[in-house]
Amino acid sequence: MPDSKKRGAFIVIEGLDRSGKSTQAAKLCERLEHEDIPVKLQKFPGTCLSLSYAKSTYFASVPDRTTTIGKMIDSYLRSESELDDHTIHLLFSANRWELANSLEKTLNAGTTVLCDRYAFSGIAFSASKGLSYEWCRAPDVSLPAPDLTLFLDITPEKAKERGGYGEERYEKEETQRRVRQVFARMGEEMTSGSQDSSHGQWITVDAGRGVDIVAEDIWTHIRPLASGVSGPLNRLWS
Numbered sequence: 001m002p003d004s005k006k007r008g009a010f011i012v013i014e015g016l017d018r019s020g021k022s023t024q025a026a027k028l029c030e031r032l033e034h035e036d037i038p039v040k041l042q043k044f045p046g047t048c049l050s051l052s053y054a055k056s057t058y059f060a061s062v063p064d065r066t067t068t069i070g071k072m073i074d075s076y077l078r079s080e081s082e083l084d085d086h087t088i089h090l091l092f093s094a095n096r097w098e099l100a101n102s103l104e105k106t107l108n109a110g111t112t113v114l115c116d117r118y119a120f121s122g123i124a125f126s127a128s129k130g131l132s133y134e135w136c137r138a139p140d141v142s143l144p145a146p147d148l149t150l151f152l153d154i155t156p157e158k159a160k161e162r163g164g165y166g167e168e169r170y171e172k173e174e175t176q177r178r179v180r181q182v183f184a185r186m187g188e189e190m191t192s193g194s195q196d197s198s199h200g201q202w203i204t205v206d207a208g209r210g211v212d213i214v215a216e217d218i219w220t221h222i223r224p225l226a227s228g229v230s231g232p233l234n235r236l237w238s
């Protein structure tokens with residue numbers, strides 16, 4: 001049970017496509033619920049729900065591709081519309097800002113929030129297209145900062161073995177390789193102490209292993225936060 005004086009923990013799961021983020025987020029959610037920890041699953045951007053997810057807690061999460069901004073993002077990802085790289089980057093960030101208040105309220109009410117992708121995906125995918133890293137980071141400065149980000153690391157080759165990529169815009173091996181390089185840069189910066197700690201803790205998890213092994217590894221990092229967090233919520237990079 002959570003401590004009533006504490007706020008909920010803000011946990012982000014990041015990684016390439018097919019790294020197992022959604023599977024691990026759903027598993028973690030079930031585990032927290034089993035421990036009587038109130039938890040909400042949030043997805044950026046929201047996703048079309050597969051049948052198995054529809055039966056799980058995922059169904060209760062806000063499908064953020066249904067906000068006005070979410071719909072524009074969805075259409076771009078399906079290549080049904082074209083947008084300038086800067087424009088789509090700002091839309092992804094705006095999608096986080098439009099949900100930031102409710103996310104903060106949820107945390108302050110004592111509910112743990114598990115976020116499937118966040119600002120780090122925003123930077124990694126846009127910077128991989130050649131936009132400046134600093135420019136990409138700017139719109140997300142001062143969003144609620146996670147307490148912990150778990151980066152599920154997998155090689156694009158291994159990810160591809162897992163049934164191949166889908167049809168969406170970034171689901172290509174070469175794109176994923178470039179995105180992974182930006183994630184690696186972010187991971188180094190956030191673990192080297194070269195920046196202040198307002199981005200929270202960053203842990204890289206080897207996601208090339210079996211589902212249950214990865215889930216156990218993740219749980220060891222989550223357990224200390226499961227009963228809630230005492231301090232106020234930080235602001236990203238500020």
Ligand code: FDM
Pocket residue numbers: 017044045046047077092093117118119121122123125126170171
């Ligand atoms: N993506 C996701 C971005 O390019 N920027 C962002 O800020 C976010 C949150 O959207 F290819 C990309 C990453 C991915 C695509 O995400 C859809 P899912 O998790 O595969 O649905």
Ligand code: MG
Pocket residue numbers: 017168171
């Ligand atoms: Mg995808």
